[in-house]
Amino acid sequence: MAQDKKYLTTSTGTPVSDNQNSQTAGAQGPTLIQDVHLLEKLAHFNRERVPERVVHAKGGGAYGTFEVTNDVSKYTKADFLSEVGKKTDMFIRFSTVAGELGSADTVRDPRGFAVKFYTNEGNYDLVGNNTPIFFIRDAIKFPDFIHTQKRNPRTHLKDPDAVWDFWSLSPESLHQVTYLMGDRGIPATWRHMNGYGSHTFRWTNDEGESVWVKYHFKTDQGIKNLTNDVADKMAGENPDYHIEDLYNAIEKGDYPSWTLYVQIMPEEDAKTYRFNPFDVTKTWSHKDYPLIEVGRMTLNKNPENYFAEVEQAAFSPGNFVPGISASPDKMLQGRLFSYADAHRYRIGANHTALPVNRPKVEVNNYQRDGYLRFDGNNGGAPNYEPNSLNGPKEVPEAKPASYEVNGFAEAVGYDDEDHYQQAGDLFRLMSDEEKDRLIETVVDFMNPVRQEVKERQVQNFYKCDPEYGRRVAEGLGVAVPEGVK
Structure with missing residues (x-):
């Protein structure tokens, strides 16, 4: 066959002779099981939808660049933040939280704001929301909270009674509830909302000195929101409005951008600050810890394939780089496990090797096999460590900074009960x-x-x-x- 024409093939590369008619026993006969192309098409179609995300199911994304605009190297040794002018490729996924894949974009709901930086020290994920706070502050309550946002197990309908029953019995939710029910509860577009890391994180510099940090992405387009009436109208007329808006803006060259700021808290302040600085239902006063500019994120490229690049995009707040690490925030601590575990279930143990999730740097480890291992599986290299075969070894200088812990091993809450x-x-x-x-x-x-x-x-x-x-x-x-x- 000539090679200058693109031929239709099976998944194993065999040319397909007829893609319009299935094989049958005569013109009027039943379909034959020997039609392997038909069976492959139907079997693959049955499996085209991976399980949707339990939360943040509906969303959209884009590629862009993050550029450092202010020197913060005295706070962190993270290489992608090391000098003014340094640029790093990134991918972002925006989403709603509670709805399913087919839900409307303009519902009253927090918006996910998940950023993946493809740094030369590996991928760094900052998985936040468009709110600086959250409804709960301990991950042990997260499954219960999300159950109230989903469908009633008996009626299969959304259940306001469950929502408010849970919130009324969880007064730590009041701050976020007030934010969500206010004007910023329904952003006009993803381009016109801020993003936040929400949690407290830790930055460490080259000298081993650490500070606590919070992230604030301020939209350069300005804040715009929808009223309830307009949002309801949009939900009926164009339920994919936010996805469409972002895609069209980038396609016509109207590239949205956000300026990243951080709040920096000295380590010692955490012991005496008037609110627990690791409680994600609280914010830090900007008077106490003013915003410090870090850089600008600009989105300039749409995905070529939604499923491959948005639906399979996998973020985890546990994906750190040297110079950035976790705090003892109880919600963050739970998310360090749950996000990556959800991806292993949803798209497989090898999800980090998918193109949208694959780091720009070489990956060297001893993890092998698993479903859909689609690379060379590290060939015949050793799959154990330590070894004397010149396999990859630890990098001691990448060790995260330590922090002091004390007390008894028991199930306890935060010592701050001021939820009001x-x-x-x-x-x-x-x-x-x-x-x-x-x-x-x-x-x-x-x-x-x-x-x-x-x-x-x-x-x-x-x-x-x-x-x-x-x-x-x-x-x-x-x-x-x-x-x-």
């Missing part, structure tokens, strides 16, 4: 118009729930701010119980 002040502060920062919209959204969302749940949540709002609680109570027709402090 920061949520109240956020409410008091709002304009009258913002407060009106917040109250309206909360009341509409809570109307279907049980009376006892309404009363319990009203008490929580009242503890944040009396006006907050009173106005929600009035909207729901609920009396604020006596004795609420």
